[in-house]
Amino acid sequence: VQILINGIISGxxxxxxxxxxxxxxxxTRVFFIGLAGVYAIAPYLVxxxxxxxxxxxxxxxxxxxxxxxxxxLCEWGSHARLARRxxxxxxxxxxxxxxxxxxxxxxxxxxxxxxxxxxxxxxVVSHLGNVTITGAQWIILCSAVFLLSSFCFFLSKSSFxxxxxxxxxxxxxxxxxxxxxxxxxxxxxxxxxxLASTASFVTSYDIGFDPYxxxxxxxxxxxxxxxxxxxxxxxxxxxxxxxxxxxxxxxWYWSARWQEATTFVVLAAVLLFLPEGLLGRKxxxxxxx
Amino acid sequence: xxxLLHILIYFExxxxxxxxxxxxxGYCGLLTLAHAGFYAIGGYTYAxxxxxxxxxxxxxxxAGAAIAAVMSLTISLxxxxxxxxxxxxxxxxVQALLFSTLYNWSSTDAPLGSWxxxxxxxxxxxxxxxxxxxxxxxxxxxxxxxxxxxxxxFCVLVVWRLKRSPWGRLxxxxxxxxxxxxxxxxxxxxxxxxxxxxxxxxxxxAGAMYSAHVRYIDPSSASLxxxxxxxxxxxxxxxxxxxxxxxxxxxxxxxxxxxRFLALPDAQAANIRMLIYGLLLILMMHFRxxxxxxxxxxx
Numbered sequence: 270v271q272i273l274i275n276g277i278i279s280g281x282x283x284x285x286x287x288x289x290x291x292x293x294x295x296x297t298r299v300f301f302i303g304l305a306g307v308y309a310i311a312p313y314l315v316x317x318x319x320x321x322x323x324x325x326x327x328x329x330x331x332x333x334x335x336x337x338x339x340x341x342l343c344e345w346g347s348h349a350r351l352a353r354r355x356x357x358x359x360x361x362x363x364x365x366x367x368x369x370x371x372x373x374x375x376x377x378x379x380x381x382x383x384x385x386x387x388x389x390x391x392x393v394v395s396h397l398g399n400v401t402i403t404g405a406q407w408i409i410l411c412s413a414v415f416l417l418s419s420f421c422f423f424l425s426k427s428s429f430x431x432x433x434x435x436x437x438x439x440x441x442x443x444x445x446x447x448x449x450x451x452x453x454x455x456x457x458x459x460x461x462x463x464l465a466s467t468a469s470f471v472t473s474y475d476i477g478f479d480p481y482x483x484x485x486x487x488x489x490x491x492x493x494x495x496x497x498x499x500x501x502x503x504x505x506x507x508x509x510x511x512x513x514x515x516x517x518x519x520x521w522y523w524s525a526r527w528q529e530a531t532t533f534v535v536l537a538a539v540l541l542f543l544p545e546g547l548l549g550r551k552x553x554x555x556x557x558x
Numbered sequence: 559x560x561x562l563l564h565i566l567i568y569f570e571x572x573x574x575x576x577x578x579x580x581x582x583x584g585y586c587g588l589l590t591l592a593h594a595g596f597y598a599i600g601g602y603t604y605a606x607x608x609x610x611x612x613x614x615x616x617x618x619x620x621a622g623a624a625i626a627a628v629m630s631l632t633i634s635l636x637x638x639x640x641x642x643x644x645x646x647x648x649x650x651x652v653q654a655l656l657f658s659t660l661y662n663w664s665s666t667d668a669p670l671g672s673w674x675x676x677x678x679x680x681x682x683x684x685x686x687x688x689x690x691x692x693x694x695x696x697x698x699x700x701x702x703x704x705x706x707x708x709x710x711x712f713c714v715l716v717v718w719r720l721k722r723s724p725w726g727r728l729x730x731x732x733x734x735x736x737x738x739x740x741x742x743x744x745x746x747x748x749x750x751x752x753x754x755x756x757x758x759x760x761x762x763x764a765g766a767m768y769s770a771h772v773r774y775i776d777p778s779s780a781s782l783x784x785x786x787x788x789x790x791x792x793x794x795x796x797x798x799x800x801x802x803x804x805x806x807x808x809x810x811x812x813x814x815x816x817x818r819f820l821a822l823p824d825a826q827a828a829n830i831r832m833l834i835y836g837l838l839l840i841l842m843m844h845f846r847x848x849x850x851x852x853x854x855x856x857x
Contacts, residue, residue, distance in 0.1 A: 533651035
């Protein structure tokens with residue numbers, strides 16, 4: 270049971286990031302690797318705010334608004350312009366990769382390459398039967414469950430959520446009906462920035478952070494998106510939970526060294542045998558979704 | 559003088575890398591992130607064979623090329639069905655697997671190069687012998703530079719001949735419209751296997767040159783960052799023609815050397831270099847998607 274709980278908790282933090290990725294990918298078709306840069310910079314913002322003597326709450330608020338700002342800047346400065354010129358998805362991906370590199374190198378130049386932590390000392394531990402859960406894990410659990418459920422609620426109930434789904438379904442039709450596509454794209458990027466920064470904060474509160482964790486983590490989140498189904502907003506949550514449990518089991522029964530290899534074997538298998546994912550619509554991989 | 563020779567050798571290694579990657583990315587239109595894995599396979603094969611079995615450079619690098627060509631099936635088979643972002647992800651999976659294998663194939667209680675401790679894991683392989691050709695060891699930098707030039711010229715010739723052949727035109731046809739090419743009765747799947755095998759074999763030779771020159775190799779040669787660097791070289795230089803890789807390799811080599819003369823603090827120099835690459839990628843995508851000297855725009 271302990272493995273299962275650990276898996277679910279790490280799956281939830283992957284799920285936050287996977288949803289953040291999907292919230293941009295579905296409506297805009299931008300493979301937003303720059304999100305890895307946002308993910309990397311978020312804990313440094315908290316770290317600096319705390320260093321300047323601000324409280325936790327203010328630091329976290331500043332981190333979230335800073336991350337939203339960076340994500341929106343990526344869209345406004347680069348992706349929106351590329352999209353207006355009808356650039357290919359490859360061009361978006363490469364530009365996004367460039368943005369990631371710039372963000373990470375800036376972090377490394379300002380704060381250095383060394384790993385850092387947000388808290389000192391041992392974490393508080395609570396026991397539920399024979400399961401042990403640390404304080405940091407509680408934070409991940411509560412914030413992820415709150416954010417993911419409010420995201421699902423917002424997506425299915427609010428009119429803004431409906432418009433987001435409509436944009437994902439058919440951007441051209443969405444524009445024809447008279448909505449401002451650019452504004453909704455900006456909002457999607459902002460939402461992604463918020464979710465990614467929260468995911469980053471709760472994870473780094475647990476295990477610490479360094480400038481280079483972002484890309485690796487976002488790739489795992491993308492694997493979760495593929496497993497869950499790349500045509501749905503909620504599929505990634507399921508994919509992330511499964512992936513989290515699988516990764517926890519690999520560590521327990523085999524070795525942490527093979528965690529990555531296992532993750533990517535699963536990715537290859539899903540791409541080849543179940544390209545639409547668990548919850549996705551049936552579609553050929555090479556057709557536009 | 560040694561400094562210039564060193565730069566020349568690096569330029570040649572990167573040139574072979576860029577030429578081979580351009581075959582896949584520029585001519586065939588498939589963005590791959592697994593290239594560094596095959597580069598490392600070449601480097602490791604040379605290191606292990608020369609260190610443990612005393613093989614010379616030519617047989618050892620050819621063995622590396624053969625292994626890389628066979629391993630390239632892991633990436634060419636997914637390319638049958640996947641395109642665009644999803645092919646890139648599949649290539650990333652291959653890169654992660656190759657990296658994990660090189661990183662984990664080690665054991666502390668077995669000698670280096672034995673079956674149980676083939677790659678020495680994260681510590682890498684040190685004291686790789688200098689290359690031996692026909693029984694002669696190339697110990698001076700100038701001899702190695704000359705030899706590297708010959709090997710590079712051979713690789714350039716191979717790519718040049720391929721590019722001008724009907725097979726090269728078939729690659730471009732696949733890039734432009736795979737379905738139409740199949741409609742014309744061309745076997746596009748076989749061609750994809752071939753292009754990945756050739757490209758991986760060439761980059762494995764570059765990897766062997768690298769490990770023979772530096773005399774040390776570790777799994778970071780197969781890392782994602784290395785793949786991204788290779789890709790940016792091709793994208794910045796230009797895709798889909800013969801000049802692009804020359805420009806890309808030159809930019810990659812000259813930029814750090816210029817920065818070196820600007821007397822930047824050591825701790826920041828590597829970061830600034832990477833930052834400029836990142837900026838170049840964005841600027842290229844906005845203002846010149848085909849790269850400095852390229853012909854093909856990324857799809």
